[in-house]
Each structure stands twice: as structure tokens, then as C-alpha cells.
């Protein structure tokens with residue numbers, strides 16, 4: 001299928017121009033249909049019992065794990081379904097055994113979900129080192145080389161900034177982590193939906209991302225772990241039904257694989273919907289999606305660059321960035337700009353701190369930014385409408 005042909009699959013009111021996909025993407029009809037099919041035709045619990053519906057549901061649920069592993073090039077690892085990226089990161093932060101003096105390296109550009117779980121480890125005597133990017137949001141690899149020392153236990157970095165759209169040098173960071181014997185956790189919330197990501201090839205140990213940002217249902221996310229040697233080191237947050245090999249009144253033996261981490265009845269229709277979303281993206285081609293978004297981003301960046309009183313943050317060319325574009329207009333609050341875009345032309349963007357308060361302070365964005373975040377269903381016509389309307393609003397200054 002071609003990208004231009006998929007618009008009809010997204011059935012939001014057609015007059016709305018949705019540019020808030022970094023928060024949550026729209027969902028296409030085939031994903032909704034796959035979840036309805038489960039609820040209507042083979043709804044049953046999974047991993048329990050022998051009747052025909054539970055067998056079908058269990059098979060589809062396992063297939064969903066396989067599809068997602070393959071989507072992120074991670075077939076050799078363990079793919080655990082979570083509620084979202086936040087839960088996946090917390091599972092690692094809370095699940096590893098920490099010793100006083102351990103060191104975690106992260107960055108000031110992280111979403112709160114990839115910062116708070118590490119900051120909390122200070123209570124256990126863990127040292128948290130926070131590195132800072134240059135003004136365009138790009139990290140020099142030397143900064144990581146310096147910060148990642150032999151006593152660094154884990155490095156946690158977002159692949160793509162949800163404020164600046166910048167793509168971080170994860171391959172290089174992975175190589176440094178390997179040299180120093182540190183685990184590498186990549187927050188892929190803003191990368192996995194937008195360009196081909198291969199977890200195995202990238203060299204990370206953990207990859208966390210959200211289903212609802214990649215055309216899947218809300219309440220879905222993924223924690224991928226590199227190999228069978230890593231998952232036993234993570235103590236599951238929740239244990240109970242489905243997570244054990246054996247139980248006596250004295251104790252229990254936890255099972256392996258994804259089952260170890262998915263205690264209780266999981267979000268079965270969500271998992272099936274998420275796998276369908278990955279298939280949908282694959283049918284369009286992640287490379288084609290990336291090219292489409294680059295075309296839109298290029299037009300938006302060059303359009304905004306020519307407007308007086310508008311400042312765009314992040315790199316001004318499309319190299320090493322995605323279609324997450326943050327900007328401000330002098331003397332107009334970002335919330336007001338977002339409100340005017342909606343009121344005047346039904347363009348829906350996000351405004352505020354984007355759950356990145358330390359980054360906002362570091363870059364001096366007092367009231368945050370306006371953020372337009374683009375996806376495969378956006379068009380050049382919509383970008384032109386955004387530029388035109390920003391021009392009008394900027395004339396009010």
C-alpha cells in the first residue's frame with residue numbers, strides 16, 4: 001500500500017489536522033478491526049486451559065510477541081508487553097538489583113519517564129550523572145565517552161527527543177557501553193514509530209517504546225531485552241498467575257521468557273492490535289514513512305524559518321531529526337498559539353513543557369514550546385496551512 005492511499009483508514013473527523021502524534025498517534029481501521037475480531041470471535045484468556053477459544057487466543061497472543069520482536073529486529077531477545085514506555089523503563093529501574101556506588105548515566109533531554117525512575121535510585125545510593133547537549137539538542141559522543149566510566153552500571157538515553165526531534169548517536173553510545181561493561185537502555189518512544197529500528201543491530205540491552213504512538217491502541221507498550229541472560233537479572237514488578245514454573249506453600253520458581261514479566265491476565269486485544277499496527281507500518285514500509293515525514297519536516301522548517309518573531313528549536317536541516325518541530329512566537333504564550341491554531345484552522349498541536357521540565361529550564365524556554373509532531377497521515381497541504389496560520393498569528397506580535 002502507498003502512504004497516500006492510507007488516509008481513508010484514519011477515521012477522525014476529516015476537517016481536523018492532527019499534529020500531536022508524538023503524544024499519541026491516530027489508529028487505522030485495520031487495527032481497530034483486529035481488536036474487534038478478538039472480542040467478537042475468539043475472546044478467551046491466554047496461556048490457560050485447553051478449549052478451542054483459549055487455544056486460538058493464546059496462539060494469536062504469542063504471534064503478537066513474535067511480530068513485534070521481528071518489527072524491531074529483536075528476534076533473539078525477549079519481548080515483554082507493558083502498558084507503555086513509562087512502565088517498561090520502570091520495570092528495568094526497579095527490577096535490577098542496585099548497590100550503593102553504582103552509576104547511571106542519562107541526559108537532560110529525557111522525557112520525565114526516562115528520568116524519574118533513575119533519579120529515584122539516588123535513595124539506594126546510586127550516583128546519577130546527567131549529561132547535557134549543545135544548543136541544537138545534539139550530543140557530542142565525547143560527552144558520553146567521558147561520562148561512561150568502568151563503574152557505570154547503566155546508561156539510559158532516548159533515541160529521539162520528544163521536544164527537539166533530534167536523533168541521538170545510539171550506535172556509538174552502545175559501543176562505549178560495551179567497552180565499559182554498562183547496560184544500555186534506549187527509550188525508543190519517538191524512534192520506533194518513525195524509522196526502521198533494529199534493536200539487535202543498535203547494540204542496546206533494553207529497548208522501551210509505546211504502542212499508542214505507532215498506530216496501536218492505548219495501554220500498550222514494549223520492554224525488549226537483548227537475550228536470555230539479561231531477563232533473569234530483572235526482578236518482575238508483578239508476580240502471580242502466569243509467571244511461575246512451580247509453586248509450593250513454601251515458595252515458587254519464576255518462569256522464563258516474556259511470561260515471567262506479564263503477571264495476571266494481559267491486555268490481549270491490545271497486544272493483537274499492536275501487532276496489527278506493526279504489520280500496517282511494515283506494509284507501508286518504514287523507509288517510505290521516514291521519507292514522507294522528512295518531506296513534510298523539510299517544508300515546515302523552511303516555512304517557519306522565514307517568519308519574523310518565530311524561533312524554531314533543534315537542528316534546522318532534516319539530517320538526524322524527525323518531524324517533531326518545537327517553536328515559539330515572541331511574546332505569545334505557547335498555549336495561546338496552540339489554542340489559536342485549533343480555533344482558526346483545526347490544527348491540533350501540543351504546547352507546554354512536553355514532560356521535559358529540566359530540558360526546558362536548560363534551554364531557557366520559560367513557558368515551554370509549541371510542538372507540531374507529524375506522522376504518515378499528514379500532508380504537504382496541512383503543512384502549508386500550518387505555516388500560513390503561524391504567519392498570521394506572528395503578525396499579531
Ligand SMILES: Cc1ncc(COP(=O)(O)O)c(C=O)c1O
Nearest residue numbers: 084085086111113158162189210
Ligand atoms: C521520548 C519519550 N519517552 C517516554 C514517553 C512516555 O511514553 P508513555 O506515556 O507512552 O509511557 C514519551 C511520551 O511522550 C516520550 O516521548
